[in-house]
Amino acid sequence: MERRAPVDLVLVEFTGNRFDGRILTELERLDAEGTIDVLDALLVSRDGDGSIEWLEASTVDNRLAALVGEPAGILSAEDAEAVAEELQPDTAIGMLVFQHTWAATLAAAVGGVGGRVLDWERVPAAAITELARN
Template sequence: MKVTAPVELLLVEFPHSEFKGEIVAELVRLSEAGTINVLDMLAIRKNEDGSVEWLEAADAASELAELVGEPSGLLAEDDVEAIADDLTPGAAVGMLVFEHTWATGLTSALREAGGSLIDMTTVPPAAIEELAAVIAEED
């Protein structure tokens, strides 16, 4: 697996274990557009009785399996165990590891200039909205 851009792990909780087809369609669109490269994906569900089920993308519906291809091995059973402990019965979590392929050119330019990425943080939209509200109040 050759990675040329930043990689991110995304965890999304679904309180009622409802995965929608629109999610897969959007991931396919982003991948086909060259925006992301899906490296690995799995879904974890905690049943009402506390038992845990999980599914790797390679074992899922054909469109999802095609999107991920051969799983990278970045997500494994120990990840499932770590997430499942905190999961509410009846809920599910989708785990997605993807490469920000849109940043490949920028990453190359930074490396060629002698730079190296030392940190990358995703700022939640709610935090941006809160900050914008504070700035608006100060104006």
């Protein structure tokens, strides 16, 4: 039986060129610990002159390419174009698709006692923050 885990798409916006490796270091740590498995990644950027470029993980950075391995093909040119439409000049958006590997082991444990995960929903962080204030 194949273990399944939730998959998320995360979009992160950067103004200017502020990449210094800290994000990749954290992604590598999460991957090494078995917390996540990076399935796909794209970087979409708009230069100050308005020109748009999008890059797959393998061409952005060797470390990111190693994390993604063979891209799953989840992200496409259409995804990059949709994000690029809203992108301000001198800004980039990183698109990251990852699987919650840790959740697969939890689902396996549930299945091991005859149960099954019926649903998995994300509660936005802002909603939790708002509830904590009340």
